[in-house]
Amino acid sequence: MLHAALVELDAIPIGGTGDDADYTGWARQFDLGFLTLTDVGSDPVRVVRAPRMLVGNQDDFYLLSIAQESSSSFNGNVRSQLRRGDAVLLDSTAPFQLSADEFAHHLVLTLPRADVARVMPVDRERVGRRIAAENPVLRVLRAAIAEICVGGERFDPDTLSELGHTVRELMFSVLRSDELADQAGVNGLLGHRAQLLRMRDFIRRHLAEPDLSAKTVAAAFGVSVRYVEIVFREGGTSPARHIRETRMEEARRSLASPRQRQRSIAAIARSVGIENPTVFTRMFRQFHDITPSEYRHSPAGESCRRSRAEGSPPG
Known part of the structure; x- marks a missing residue:
């Protein structure tokens, strides 16, 4: 077992x-x-x-x-x-x-x-x-995954994937906060971490917008671009890099989804905010070492589709 x-x-x-x-x-x-x-x-x-x-x-x-x-x-x-x-x-x-x-x-x-x-x-x-x-970030993580364990079977795969973004970031926060010696440092991390989670959620909901950027995020939250960059830097990345990574991961999941098998690659590219198919193919290859078309027909893509169709996690 x-x-x-x-x-x-x-x-x-x-x-x-x-x-x-x-x-x-x-x-x-x-x-x-x-x-x-x-x-x-x-x-x-x-x-x-x-x-x-x-x-x-x-x-x-x-x-x-x-x-x-x-x-x-x-x-x-x-x-x-x-x-x-x-x-x-x-x-x-x-x-x-x-x-x-x-x-x-x-x-x-x-x-x-x-x-x-x-x-x-x-x-x-x-x-x-x-x-x-007693680590306060660990307490938040425990509460989040406890809710998933209680109600996870009621969530569809896409909802679980969205929750996975939050759980992943909380896991990183736990590892970072464990290095901080004083409670003030942990509290400061939690403040920025809460903002980071909200900003990442905003990015996921606006992926289809081609002009999505740190400036867009800053305007939505009423803060400066510099503040957005600081929050993401403390999360170990930058706004631009996170947007690219989120777009490529969402595109990968769409290509592997049995429900989107008939959807064109160009349409999937537009759904993650990339209007030029050539740019999309080049960026996808940079992140996944394979073209979108090759991935859709690869064993990994087929395995993921079968797993989703059967309701079980990919092997």
Whole structure:
């Protein structure tokens, strides 16, 4: 069960074989577009990412695991005791271990390492280190993903994808805020982070406008262009870069959507604010190393369409 839900893992029940008739466990997965959320619970268990699993393995993710019950983690030389609400960042390219002597329950956000690296560097010292439940940004993240777990099955895939934008940014905020030593610094980050989330939401809703820019955002929020640039810089990017990335990701998702299979590539380009098909093709190739037409007919595009049609997350 754990093997299929996360990255390749060995799950070893503590005090039993795992074949007992009264064994209790579950794994529920939500595709949030940019990342995956897994709600996983189990009787007392030790979950191991062993060195042998890394040989020739293509898993390349960061996992932010949020403990819903007391447990412990071991990553490299770092051992952390996790209380309810604590979180720990794990790296799928290195051995790690999670264990719980009583019922185990974690909410796990899985995000490609490359996506994290584009936004912020992650020091090895941060991996495996406990992020305290009292962290105010972590509290916001916990509340958001708890709502998704409760009502996720009622959301359609497009709604979950929109929520994924917010969850992804909150995850980055948790990692950044964990580096701040004083509460004033955290509060300052939260202020700009709230603005950043609102600005990114504005951008997603106005992608089809060709002239969308930092100036457009500044006018909509009644602030200066300089302020918009500062808010995005603290988020690890720039307004222009974020607009381009959001356009290319939305275009990728449209090309993979079974509901838009008959829609022309030029129409999809216009829907993300790019009126020139040649410019769209060049930009798409820069971001995804493949042309829009090639992606639509590629195994990745077909796999994504099948997953959406079947109501399951892409493999």
